Amino acid sequence: MNNLVILIVIIPLIASFFCLIDKYIPHLQLAQIVSIGATLICMALLAVLFPPIFRGDVVSYSVGGWKEPLGISLHMDGFAWISSCMSMVVALFALIFAWAEKEHGNLFYFVFLIFIAGMQGVTLTGDIFNMFVFFEIFSIASYILIAYEGKTKSILASFNYLLISSLGMGFFLLGIVILYQHTGVLSLNDIANLMSKAGNSDFTLNLALICFVVGIGIKAAFIPLHIWLPDAHAFAPHPVSAILSGIAIKVSFLAIWRIILLFQAFDIEHIFLWVGAFTAFLGVIWAVAQVDSKKLLAYHSISQIGFIVVSFGVGRPLALDASYYHLLNHAFFKSLLFLCIGSVIYATGQRHIHKLGALRKKMPTVFFSFLVGMLAICGIPPFDGYASKALISISLNKHPVVYFFIFLSSIITVTSFLKLSGIFTGKPNKEKTSFISYKIPAKMRLSLVALSIICLATGIAPHFWIRTLDTFVTGRKLDIIPTVYSLHQLVATLLMVGLGFALYLFIRSSPGKKTLRFIRGFRLGLNNSILLVVVTFLIFILLSWIVAKGFVQF
C-alpha cells in the first residue's frame, strides 16, 4: 500500500521515456497512448488509496528506506489525495484534447508527463527542499511547454516567466537556508512539531516563511506577483493553457496553504484577506478590458485566485472548505473554458473577440460546453461556481468591506463573460469565412463534454461536496453547514446578474470603450515587474515585522 504513493510520481516519469521512443515507431501514436495510459493508471492508484485516506489515515513512503529525520518521505493525506485527483482529471482531458489537435510531436508529451510528475511531487512531498526540487522540475517543464509552438510571443512570455519565477525560487531557496540554519530541520512534520512546541513568535522563522510565500506566490499569481501570467497563459498551446490555469497555479497555492498552516502563521492569513480582495477586483478589471479571448480568460484566472485567497484568509474551517471548493471548481470550469476557446481558435484560426461571431449554430457542442463554463464562473445556480461563491460570501460575513470588493468582482465577471459570449451569439463575421469547416475532432468534443459533466456534477449537490471536502481538507471540523440556496444568496445573485448586464451595456457605449482601451494600454515591462517582485518581498517582510512587534493587531 505504501509503495503506491511514490508510484504516482514515478509512473509519469517512466511513461515519459516511452514518449521519446515514439519517434522510432511511426503510425502507432505511442506517445499519446502512453501518456493517457499513465494518467489513467495514476487515477486507478488513487482509487485504491481511497479507503485508508477516507478513514483519515496518512499513507507515507520513505524514499530509499531512510526514515523521516534522515531521509525524504512522501505523505498522502486527504488534502494531498484530493489535489492529486484534481490534477490527474484535468491533465487527462487536456491530454485527450492535445491528441485531437494532432499538432504536437512526441516531445510535447514527454515534457507534459514530466510536468505532471513534478506537480504530483509538490503535492505529495514531506520535505521542504524536495518541494523546491519538484517545483523547479515542473516550472522548467512549463517554460518549455509555453514556448513549445515556437512563436516569438510565446517564447518572450516564457522567458519573462522564467526570469521572474527563478527570482522567486531564489527567495524560496533563501528561505530554506534560513530555516535550516535556525532549526536544523527540513521535513514538514518536524517543522510542525517544532512550531507546536515553540509557537511562531520568532522573527527569523517568519522571515523564512515570507521567503516561501513570496517565492511560491509568484507561481500562484496573486497581485502584485501576477504580471507574467496573462502572456504566458494566453500564448501557450491550448491544452497547456488549460493545465497551467487549471492546476499549476492551484498546486502552487496549495503548497503555500500547507506551509502557512504548518508555521501556524495566522497573522499572515489576514494579509491574505486583503491581498485576495485586491487580486479579485483588479484581475477582473483587466479581464473585462481585453479583446484577445485567451488573455481575457488568463486575467480571470488571476481574479478567481483572488476569490480563493480571500476565503483562505478568513481562516475559519468553513472558509477553508469554501476556498478549497472554489479552487476545485475553478480547476474544472477554467480548463473547460480554455479548451472551448481553444477549439474555437482551432476551427477558425481567429482569437480576437470582435472578429468572431455567431458560432452558436455552427459549433453547438462547443457552445453548450462554453455555456456551462460561463454560468459556472459567473456563479449562476445550479452550477458549481454558485455554490462555492455563496459559501465564500457566507464566510465573509464579518468582513463587509472585503465582501463588497468580492461582490463587485462578481458583477464584472458577469460583464466580461457577456462580452466573451459575443463570439457565439453576436453578429456573424463580415470577412469571408466560407472555407472554414467549423468541424472539431471527436476527441476534442469528448474532453469538452466530460469536463462539462464534471462541472455539473460538482455543483448539483453542494451539501454532499462540502461535507466530503470537510472530511478531506480540514478533518471533519464543521458542525453545521449553512444552506447554499438561501433567499439572501439568490437575491444577491439576481442583483449581480442585473448589474452585470447594465455594466455590459455601458462598456458597449463609446465612453465605455474608451475606458477599456485606457485600461488595456496600461502595461508593466519586464524590468518593472521584477522590481515589483522585490518590492513586494520587502513589503511582506516589513508587514510581518510590524505584526511580530505588535504595532498592529489584526
Add this chain to the structure above:
Amino acid sequence: MIAGYLIIGLFILGIWGMVKKDNLIKKVIALNIFNSSIVIFFIYLGSRTGSTAPIMERGIKDIVDPLPQALMLTAIVIGISLTALALSFIIKIYRRHKTLSIYKIQKKSEHE
C-alpha cells in the same frame, strides 16, 4: 565577517542587474549571480559548523555539516539547466528581432 558582507553585496548586485540591465544575456548573468550568492551563503554558514571534511574515518572529529553541500549541489544543477534554457530562448528571440535589448523587443512585439 567580511565574507558575509561580500555575499550580501553579490545578492544585491544580482537583483540590481536583473532589474536594471537592458540586455537579455546580462539579465541571465545577473540571475546566476543572485543564485550563486544564496548558494555561497549556505555553504559559508555550513562551513562554520566544524573544521574538517566529513569523511568518516577513525579519529575524525569536529566535521562540518555535509547536508548544505549536498543540497546546494542540487541547486547548482538546477541553476545550470535554467541558464541553458534561458539562453536557448534568447537565441530564438534574437533571431527574430535582431536585438537583445528588452526595451526594443517589448516595443516591437506590442506592435505585432
